[in-house]
Amino acid sequence: MNEATRKQLESYLEKCESELDRVMNFWLTNSHDEKNGGFFVCLGRDGKVYDETKYCWLQGRQVWSYCKLYNNIPKYHTDAILNVAKRGGEFLMKYVKNPENNKCFFTVTKTGDPIKIQRSIFSECFYMIAMAELARATGEAKYKTEAVAMMDQLQHWVMVDDTALGHPRLSGSPAVNTLAVAMIFIILVEELAWDDAELREKYAPLEEWGLKQTMQHIQRNDEVILEVVSTDGNELPGSQGRVMNPGHAIETGWFLLQYAKKRNRPDLRDLAISQFMVKPFLTGWDKENGGILYFLDADGLSPTQLEWNMKLWWPHCEALIAFLMAYRETGEQQYLDYFKQVWDYTIKHFVDPEHGGWYGYLSKQGVVSQDFKGGPFKGFFHVPRCLFMCIGMLQELLK
């Protein structure tokens, strides 16, 4: 590594550390419901709660994030952080999971009364990773038991029988393979079982299933990643079949690259980088205004998603992780250049130097369109995960 690169990496590291402190401080200060437990996630620009609904994806994700930082970063290894993580975990177990059917609610009131259930499995996925990481943080077996039980339930839903999820079976809507459900199982198995060979073995078929399902999203002679394909791995007709979500493909890319490294699969490494990172990034980057577009249509038509040309925080977080990981794995300057391209846009547009916390939603032009720091789909997760992972990779590179 030449001196210029070293200096550059050092400056990224410093900024990641200071941003993680600021973001952590914002959420520690503003999001805790001291009275009822759990987390407020609808936080305005200055941290004020503008809606007390508890979004359950984000309850689980916040527990996971606190535990991850507690378990890995010495300065966050404090009783205070462990305690809020545990309180969050207890709220999840008491109010978010319905013990009758293992479904988790999508939203509950501040006191835990259920508001809404989704027929998807994401509340349950984030419940599972929260419990898995909380088990490591506390050393308490009950959380791991809870995580394993939920993983078994998830495996049953996706590999055996999903009728309990309540999707109506209509003749015009055959089952489909969505990237969201496919790729998440790669990371779920990793999160639950990376330090437990027996569990890793147990869930190997589920991981293989996730990998296989994920690969089916490479379409059109390896040129694009499509979000939804048929269960036999073909492109679906109409707008649904043409949807591309570059940030989501890039996130899948680093899930795969991490997997490839751990399992020593160089073939998968190259595919992860070229198919899931580079091509979606080059297609999704807005040449006019910068930033990664949210949705695209593979034929270049107008996506039907009204928000298609907005710039969201999380695809940029995923791209930072992905290109830094690609650089670490290959040493190729190109990936560090892509990292820089995303970094410059991200720091300039999403960071709020005044109040801390990151914005989540920008117009195509890069103007903040929603000034809140937390909302129904934005909690304490993508930003700290990105900063935490980049810190780890930068430290490794600088060694």
Added chain:
Amino acid sequence: MNEATRKQLESYLEKCESELDRVMNFWLTNSHDEKNGGFFVCLGRDGKVYDETKYCWLQGRQVWSYCKLYNNIPKYHTDAILNVAKRGGEFLMKYVKNPENNKCFFTVTKTGDPIKIQRSIFSECFYMIAMAELARATGEAKYKTEAVAMMDQLQHWVMVDDTALGHPRLSGSPAVNTLAVAMIFIILVEELAWDDAELREKYAPLEEWGLKQTMQHIQRNDEVILEVVSTDGNELPGSQGRVMNPGHAIETGWFLLQYAKKRNRPDLRDLAISQFMVKPFLTGWDKENGGILYFLDADGLSPTQLEWNMKLWWPHCEALIAFLMAYRETGEQQYLDYFKQVWDYTIKHFVDPEHGGWYGYLSKQGVVSQDFKGGPFKGFFHVPRCLFMCIGMLQELLK
């Protein structure tokens, strides 16, 4: 009326007539599924079908629009138009309504296989108005019988028991009063029964129910119209309770004004104009870029709807109807000025001089963000209804 105003109204009339021709031509040419019946609604800028899914709100609305034009405008009173309307009606009866429970699907495939059901009642509302207007166009009793049966079903769902709609009953989500469900019953009763005193009498309680539910949306000392309130007419906590949709309030305004005129209710006339049209219009108009914003938060916070600051075609269509009607009813120049303000923006931004049909979705800055002419929620309805109604009102004013 002075000469300048007359000239102005004549020019509006001329443009409305030519635009109606162009829009009509676009949909007649591009949207008919000759093979399977029903209508393709996903039409690209030049009319090419980009998705064959049949969105059922739009199937019903297109039948209604064709019949309305057939029944009221001599040049559209042709066998060709009657026949496509009938074919659309037959598709609705055969594929869209589930005779087992009277629920209508939200989407079906091009051949009529069901894809999706909503737990709301809008597919059924548009089914009903399609049948009601088709009965007038054809003189065939079976369509009216069908319309009345669906209206009875709708009345049962909203006034007696909605469990069959399938909303889960969760302790944290009490029933709410949404403006969408409230206001639609004012127009549904009008559409079904304006020429049938007996039916009008029969559904008077339903109409009263709709009126009463609608009035509960006037909140904060008559300053705002909120989209969702509690069933006892109070503001709900959080973002949901603060949502304002100016175009929707304005649409409600003309529903109410039309009702007030027909029932000779001058008190309601003034309230319709001041509360439902003028205040939402002045709040919703984008002072920076022009056009009516899609969603606002009553406290001035960022709406959580990502598309909140986009400019959609339909609020502009509703505002044109509303302010021309207010002008016709009061003769006050102010309302004609508001009409002009909306008109100038609308004609400049939504009309496609090249291919015909109107765009539906613009960015805050007024740039076309989706170039298609039809999509999952945009069919042949708001634009022809607006032009048809404006033509009628302009002709009346010019008499």
